[in-house]
Amino acid sequence: MSKQEPEIGEENKQCGIQVIARAAAIMRTLGEHPHGLSLAAIAQAVDLPRSTVQRIVGALEAEYLVEAICRSGGFRLGPALGRLIHRTQTDIITVVRPYLEQLANQLQESVSLSKQAGKNIYVIDRIVAERELRVVFPIGIHVPLHSTASGKVLLSRLNDEQVRDLLPDPLPPMTCNTHDLPTLLNELATIRKTGVAIEQEENTEGMSSVAVLLDTYLGPFTIAVVVPSPRAARRIDLFKKALLECKQEIERMIGGNACKP
Structure with a gap:
């Protein structure tokens, strides 16, 4: 018994x-x-x-x-949180990681894979550039949507009314370069046309990023190049081109329509 x-x-x-x-x-x-x-x-x-x-x-x-x-x-x-996140996102990470590695090697810059979590994004995978001056960030980091390229490209999926409902007004300033809500809404209109978001020291001084949206059957994600600001300005066009090509290759494999007849 x-x-x-x-x-x-x-x-x-x-x-x-x-x-x-x-x-x-x-x-x-x-x-x-x-x-x-x-x-x-x-x-x-x-x-x-x-x-x-x-x-x-x-x-x-x-x-x-x-x-x-x-x-x-x-x-x-701590590191256990990153491992838990990794396990919950294992499908997308398994598929996307080779593309991230290729992108990081091509650009010699750090790159990330992120997903929305409420009013923040969180990084679920990343490749850190193997060079002296680079950006290093942990898996599991939560960063406000409005102050990052990855966050802004996710916000661009919403209309202006939905963005206002989601975000506080005024927006919390992360640095002196963080946009206010009217400026952000104007920028989102441009992102919807170009498919690329740019952030220049809006979240962290000395750091900039460029991101694109991944539309997959596993949900929306972003890939971003995260770089020291002094290198960003002269390489923006290269980052855009490389990200859009990477996005096209990934979505060809696991795009939102990939499993539809």
Whole structure:
């Protein structure tokens, strides 16, 4: 005769749900701050006591969902999250990765594969350029849609009314170059015509990006070239051409109509 599991009281269930919700809030906050935050900053962002945040972060760190940043003493999202995201997106990653590698080798720049997550994009795969001056970013990073090329090309799928419903007004300024909502809407009209989005130091100073939309039967994704700004201006046309060619090749294999008769 098998032993029965002890019943869990309603109070314990609610406590467990609360802990999960708090852990999710902490991870979302760290996702919005890829360079990391101190325990005090996390506590302020999620409106919880520092001691509570410390306990939850400690548990997340034990599972490698959060990792400590040695120099600053802060914390950021850990490698286990990237592996989980990788597994959930394994189909698209398996198909697209060879094209990303080819694109990165061709341009000698870092490239990324991203997907929308609410008002953010998150990077589900990336190839980092093998050169001295390059852009390095972790898998799993969450970045606002309105301040990135990948985000803007995803927003271009929506009409202006849908964009206004999705995004706050005013838009949070990430740098002094971040567009306001009217400027962004004008830019989206151009992106809808060209199919290419450009971002110049609108999310991070010193970094620029160019992106195109992937319309696949697995859903919409973006591929982007992410570069140090000093190199971006003189190579924009090359990036556009290479991205559009890469997009065409990928969509030929797994495009939105690929599985239709």
